[in-house]
Amino acid sequence: QLRDCIQKTLNEWSSQISPDLVREFPDVLECTVSHAVEKISPDERDEMKVSAKLFMVGSNSSSSTKNAVDMACSVLGVAQLDSVIIASPPTEDGVNLSLEHLQPYWEELQNLVQNKKIVAIGTSDLDKTQLEQLYQWAKVKPNSNQVNLASCCVMPPDLTAFAKQFDIQLLTHNDPKELLSEASFQEALRESIPDIPAHEWVPLWLLRYSVIVKSRGIIKSKGYILQAKRRGP
Amino acid sequence: VEYMLVSFDHENKRVQLVLSGEEVLETLQEKGERTNPNHPTLWRPEYGSYMIEGTPGQPYGGTMSEFNTVEDNMRQRRKEATSLLKENQALCTITSFPRLGCPGFTLPEFKPNPVEGGASRSLFFPDEAINKHPRFSTLTRNIRHRRGEKVVINAPIFKDKNTPSPFIEKFPEDDEAAKASKPDHIYMDAMGFGMGNCCLQVTFQACSISEARYLYDQLATICPIVMALSAASPFYRGYVSDVDCRWGVISASVDDRTREERGLEPLKNNNYRISKSRYDSIDSYLSECGEKYNDIDLTIDKEIYEQLLQEGIDHLLAQHVAHLFIRDPLTLFEEKIHLDDANESDHFENIQSTNWQTMRFKPPPPNSDIGWRVEFRPMEVQLTDFENSAYVVFVVLLTRVILSYKLDFLIPLSKVRENMKVAQKRDAVLQGMFYFRKDICKGGNAVVDGCGKAQQSAELAAEEHEEYALMSIDTIINGKEGVFPGLIPILNCYLENMEVDVDTRCSILNYLKLIKKRASGELMTVAKWMREFIANHPDYKQDSVITDQINYSLILKCNQIANELCECPELLGPAFRRVRYSGSKTDSSN
Numbered sequence: 001q002l003r004d005c006i007q008k009t010l011n012e013w014s015s016q017i018s019p020d021l022v023r024e025f026p027d028v029l030e031c032t033v034s035h036a037v038e039k040i041s042p043d044e045r046d047e048m049k050v051s052a053k054l055f056m057v058g059s060n061s062s063s064s065t066k067n068a069v070d071m072a073c074s075v076l077g078v079a080q081l082d083s084v085i086i087a088s089p090p091t092e093d094g095v096n097l098s099l100e101h102l103q104p105y106w107e108e109l110q111n112l113v114q115n116k117k118i119v120a121i122g123t124s125d126l127d128k129t130q131l132e133q134l135y136q137w138a139k140v141k142p143n144s145n146q147v148n149l150a151s152c153c154v155m156p157p158d159l160t161a162f163a164k165q166f167d168i169q170l171l172t173h174n175d176p177k178e179l180l181s182e183a184s185f186q187e188a189l190r191e192s193i194p195d196i197p198a199h200e201w202v203p204l205w206l207l208r209y210s211v212i213v214k215s216r217g218i219i220k221s222k223g224y225i226l227q228a229k230r231r232g233p
Numbered sequence: 234v235e236y237m238l239v240s241f242d243h244e245n246k247r248v249q250l251v252l253s254g255e256e257v258l259e260t261l262q263e264k265g266e267r268t269n270p271n272h273p274t275l276w277r278p279e280y281g282s283y284m285i286e287g288t289p290g291q292p293y294g295g296t297m298s299e300f301n302t303v304e305d306n307m308r309q310r311r312k313e314a315t316s317l318l319k320e321n322q323a324l325c326t327i328t329s330f331p332r333l334g335c336p337g338f339t340l341p342e343f344k345p346n347p348v349e350g351g352a353s354r355s356l357f358f359p360d361e362a363i364n365k366h367p368r369f370s371t372l373t374r375n376i377r378h379r380r381g382e383k384v385v386i387n388a389p390i391f392k393d394k395n396t397p398s399p400f401i402e403k404f405p406e407d408d409e410a411a412k413a414s415k416p417d418h419i420y421m422d423a424m425g426f427g428m429g430n431c432c433l434q435v436t437f438q439a440c441s442i443s444e445a446r447y448l449y450d451q452l453a454t455i456c457p458i459v460m461a462l463s464a465a466s467p468f469y470r471g472y473v474s475d476v477d478c479r480w481g482v483i484s485a486s487v488d489d490r491t492r493e494e495r496g497l498e499p500l501k502n503n504n505y506r507i508s509k510s511r512y513d514s515i516d517s518y519l520s521e522c523g524e525k526y527n528d529i530d531l532t533i534d535k536e537i538y539e540q541l542l543q544e545g546i547d548h549l550l551a552q553h554v555a556h557l558f559i560r561d562p563l564t565l566f567e568e569k570i571h572l573d574d575a576n577e578s579d580h581f582e583n584i585q586s587t588n589w590q591t592m593r594f595k596p597p598p599p600n601s602d603i604g605w606r607v608e609f610r611p612m613e614v615q616l617t618d619f620e621n622s623a624y625v626v627f628v629v630l631l632t633r634v635i636l637s638y639k640l641d642f643l644i645p646l647s648k649v650r651e652n653m654k655v656a657q658k659r660d661a662v663l664q665g666m667f668y669f670r671k672d673i674c675k676g677g678n679a680v681v682d683g684c685g686k687a688q689q690s691a692e693l694a695a696e697e698h699e700e701y702a703l704m705s706i707d708t709i710i711n712g713k714e715g716v717f718p719g720l721i722p723i724l725n726c727y728l729e730n731m732e733v734d735v736d737t738r739c740s741i742l743n744y745l746k747l748i749k750k751r752a753s754g755e756l757m758t759v760a761k762w763m764r765e766f767i768a769n770h771p772d773y774k775q776d777s778v779i780t781d782q783i784n785y786s787l788i789l790k791c792n793q794i795a796n797e798l799c800e801c802p803e804l805l806g807p808a809f810r811r812v813r814y815s816g817s818k819t820d821s822s823n
Binding site for chain 2: 049051083144147149152153155160169170171172173174175210212214215216217218219220222
């Protein structure tokens with residue numbers, strides 16, 4: 001689904017721009033298809049819950065988090081996201097996720113909460129130990145932790161008990177471990193814009209947002225925002 | 234959910250329907266809603282004196298965690314009603330009682346008294362089995378009088394190895410029955426054979442009239458599919474039938490049309506030919522998008538139609554109401570004849586509530602803030618609270634998905650009517666092929682608030698031919714590569730985008746697993762399971778006859794399954810209870 005979205009967007013976008021633009025190596029390329037994005041009107045804002053999940057793709061500067069949230073707010077025309085969940089950042093092979101991996105992103109998220117850009121922040125796929133470590137260290141506590149759909153009927157009791165004690169919502173997700181790899185992004189790029197030196201483009205982060213009509217369980221809109229950086233040839 | 238009260242006679246291996254619904258109902262209401270207006274359950278009378286209906290006390294809310302309260306509430310209903318029963322009695326959620334109308338099927342026992350002064354005049358179904366509230370016997374008598382004869386129900390018999398062929402029942406003492414009964418059919422002659430069955434219904438509140446009309450139309454196409462998936466009524470009057478669903482039986486059981494209206498005699502005293510019973514599938518779509526698929530000749534009361542148009546009601550809604558009003562009122566209370574129509578809608582409700590269709594469009598009564606509602610009515614009731622919750626949650630989720638993705642299931646209404654016929658057949662869930670729309674995504678076009686007006690060019694008609702195809706229930710529910718995405722995959726996609734807590738997600742996972750496996754045939758429908766139970770019963774003689782002993786064993790087993798005293802993996806999946814999240818408040822240990 002995600003690759004479809006990327007390709008469709010790039011196809012449509014590239015058909016609308018001057019071909020020179022791609023070759024000219026500008027610093028910032030904004031590829032959006034404006035009719036596909038629906039801004040939330042201010043008088044509907046209270047009825048909506050705007051949530052996002054942020055996936056870090058490569059090694060990343062923590063300011064990516066702020067970029068992503070700012071961009072989501074501006075795309076959707078809102079001042080604030082109701083919830084942001086950070087997917088566990090990728091670690092090197094064989095290395096378990098530890099608090100240190102999360103800390104830079106969480107610090108950024110905390111700032112965003114304090115600056116009222118986000119209401120609540122949460123984590124994904126943390127076990128009880130990881131969640132506890134984060135909880136104890138964090139200034140702004142995680143409000144939720146997502147677990148994989150596969151385990152929703154066989155929850156580890158220690159995680160359930162901890163979450164209950166500290167009022168952390170346990171939610172479910174069905175995302176693969178790696179939602180978007182560098183390679184598959186580049187492949188999508190290559191297929192959509194044949195002229196582009198696809199290998200030079202590295203995805204940095206991916207944000208998936210959804211806008212839900214709160215009391216009715218209806219999805220108003222959903223989409224992805226992705227940032228990629230061009231490294232030197 | 235509708236329930237039957239049964240009583241086991243373990244010594245003589247018999248089970249009977251207990252005619253105590255009125256008293257049980259009185260106590261339930263007294264202890265419940267009348268003591269506490271916020272009581273979590275509500276109880277209502279039903280047609281049979283052995284029946285009661287239970288609903289949640291308040292409508293469920295719109296958040297995801299509400300899905301996890303449905304089963305809890307059903308369990309509470311079962312517990313509440315069960316607690317009032319006497320020794321050896323039980324509360325059953327079975328769609329049709331296999332020996333309904335057989336000698337001595339009620340407790341206390343009554344002999345049918347087929348005389349003109351009675352309500353049913355049935356050879357099989359004693360008037361004492363009808364709810365004692367006068368509404369029900371009056372309905373029964375008036376349907377019979379209006380029709381000009383007893384109702385006629387002929388359900389095809391299932392031909393087993395030793396079933397006589399042709400299968401002919403003789404009624405030497407009753408001319409009417411002798412004429413009405415058909416060879417190779419199980420003959421029934423009373424409203425109770427239909428309205429004395431139980432079913433499972435869901436009502437949705439819509440946010441606007443246009444959303445209600447949209448949902449009404451979309452869900453109408455789903456009715457036959459979910460009915461076949463919920464099939465639970467293979468037995469009638471002590472025989473094994475060749476249908477799996479109650480629909481045709483109920484439809485015939487309240488068919489009040491005269492011979493003229495049925496087209497058997499030229500119209501003389503009546504106004505219209507009417508093609509269907511008051512109890513049947515819907516006859517017209519209500520949304521603008523549905524208009525071009527309205528291909529059934531709609532009989533309407535022209536005067537009412539004109540009046541509605543004049544008052545500013547649009548064509549589609551006006552014809553719907555004018556169609557409802559081709560039926561006569563079946564009961565009227567003297568003191569409710571002269572009403573202030575500006576403030577009371579009793580006259581409308583009276584007609585509306587005796588038009589028993591697959592879907593019901595419910596305008597809010599005057600001076601009420603209840604909003605526009607839509608009722609989904611085709612489902613057969615399942616043995617357990619788990620299954621009933623699964624079907625309810627499936628349909629509710631489907632409405633959320635339809636509204637979120639603006640899906641479009643519409644096909645010509647005549648095809649939906651054909652689907653309803655197929656859906657009742659034995660093993661339709663696996664054998665039946667159903668017309669279903671191929672491309673259900675309107676590509677994000679809002680269909681709720683209207684779409685293009687009906688166009689009818691030849692080109693479009695040709696294109697329309699390709700809009701739907703015959704599909705199996707497995708394809709419709711689970712999807713098939715290159716043919717149809719499948720409703721459950723779409724539901725799952727929706728669920729991935731919602732914030733769902735682990736408990737709720739686990740319940741939904743198990744519910745959808747049941748639906749998925751029933752659609753694929755990995756699990757049996759209740760109808761199929763009952764058929765197999767009978768076929769393997771040592772007393773069964775392959776003659777399509779369900780004896781008292783066989784009936785006793787079956788209902789006893791059903792009751793054990795419902796109360797989780799035994800497992801039934803072929804019906805529910807392997808030890809499904811244990812899969813439920815252990816910390817869930819709904820978990821019950823036994």
